[in-house]
Amino acid sequence: MSDIHIRIAGHTGRITFTRTKALNALSYDMCIAIENALDAWRENDAIKMIVIDAVGDKAFCAGGDIAELYKTGMNGDYAYGRKFWADEYRMNAKLFEFPKPVASFMQGFTMGGGVGVGCHGSHRVVGDSSQIAMPEVGIGLVPDVGGSLILAQAPGRLGEYLGLTAARLSAADALHAGFADYYIPEEKWPALIVQLEETGDWSLIDTAAQDIAPGALAQQSAQINAHFGGERLSDILTSLQNDDSAFSQGTLKKLSRNSPIAMGATLELIHRVRGTPEIRFALDQEYRFTFRAMEHGDFLEGIRAQIIDKDRNPQWKHTLDALPPMAVTNMVLPLGTDRLTFEKEEPTP
Structure with a gap:
């Protein structure tokens, strides 16, 4: 496949995104190709680890x-x-649950679906160009692909802050927030990957890792925890509005751009997922929203405003100051027979 290069190299299963003109955006076919590789490599004793770049x-x-x-x-x-989301989430779960080490080398932008591939492994590497984010609320979605689980496990109320503001994480911020494990200068990545292929020894990543100074988010933890502990979106807004600091005013500006119903549901999902180590629970909760996102949410309008017309002026279904609690609840109710099953459809002969 021209968009992704999947192969066995030495002792590693190798997955390389090659769709550079589209910033390596993840297509449906790429999702299925990754899943098929995971299925093939799971019981292959010759493969000691997976390397994704x-x-x-x-x-x-x-x-x-x-x-x-x-x-x-x-x-x-x-x-x-x-179907796209259901099959993608199944792949995300298999990556998270893979019984061998999975290393990812994440330069530049790693967002949304990229987080679902790069941030569920055991050895997540970032460098100086890395910018990681879950920006879904800006297009009327919730942080999905298991992103709600990472956000829920972030220190303090950082997960709520990142999920609602769609803030981008530097390498240092990604380490602090739990989206990455190691900082290694990017010029060292090619040689390290060759060594991993030759040896299958994932401990080489630990050896190559370097310390990095704390980023901006770690310094803002007190303000984030003070304002993002509310039960509902309205609680957070009230807290920020009653504080005239530069942090609060800047944060309110970020929130004003995003879908209110998506932010309300994001907050609810992070609260539900917090305390569980199970990615399948998180994906099931996320799917409740994405299943309804086109028909009942802001997703199509968000894509129109950000991607299609690019007017950056979405007409959301609700305003920040008038988001009915039931509107959020209805987006995350159980789906009954439409629930996420994680079952893979086998091709017909």
């Missing part, structure tokens, strides 16, 4: 390929998106 210096994977999602959704076909 990407071609190009701008992005590891800047997110999911949403063009087809938008096209089908605007035509009233919600089934395509629901």
Whole structure:
């Protein structure tokens, strides 16, 4: 496949994003290719570990390929998106649960769907160009692909802050927030990957890792914890509005750009997921929202404003100061027979 290069190299299973013109955006076919590789490598004793990287210096994977999602959704076909998300989430779960070490080398942008591939492994490497984010609320979605689990496990109320503001993380911030494990200068990555292929010895990553000074987020932890501990979005807004600090005013500006219903649901999901180590629970909760996102949420309008027309002026269904609690609740109710099952459809003979 021209968008992704999957092969066995020495003692490693290798996955390389090669779709550089699209910032290595993750398509449906790429999701399935990754899942098939995981299934094939799981019981292959010759493979000691998996190494995931990407071609190009701008992005590891800047997110999911949403063009087809938008096209089908605007035509009233919600089934395509629901299948895309269900199959992607199944792949995310298999990566998280893979019984061998999984190393990812994440330069440049790692966002959305890229987080679902790069941030569920055991050895997550960042460098000086790394920028990691879960920006879904800006297009009317919730942080998904298991991102809600990482956010829920972040220190203090950092997960709420990142999920609602869509803030980008530097290498130091990603380490602090739990999206990465190691900082290694990017010029050292190629030689290290060759060594991993030759030996299958994942401890080489520990040896190569270097210390890095704390980032801006660690210094803002007191303010983040003070304002993002509320039960509902309205609680957080009230707290920020009653504080005239530069942090609060800047944060309010960030929140004003995003979908209110998506932010309200994001907060609810992080609270539900906190305390569980199970990615499948997180993915199940996320799927409740994404299943409904086109038909009942802001997703299609968010894509129109940010990607299609690029007017950056989305007309959200609700305003920040008038978000009905039931609107959020309805987006994350159980799906009954439509629930996420993690079952893989086998091809017909």
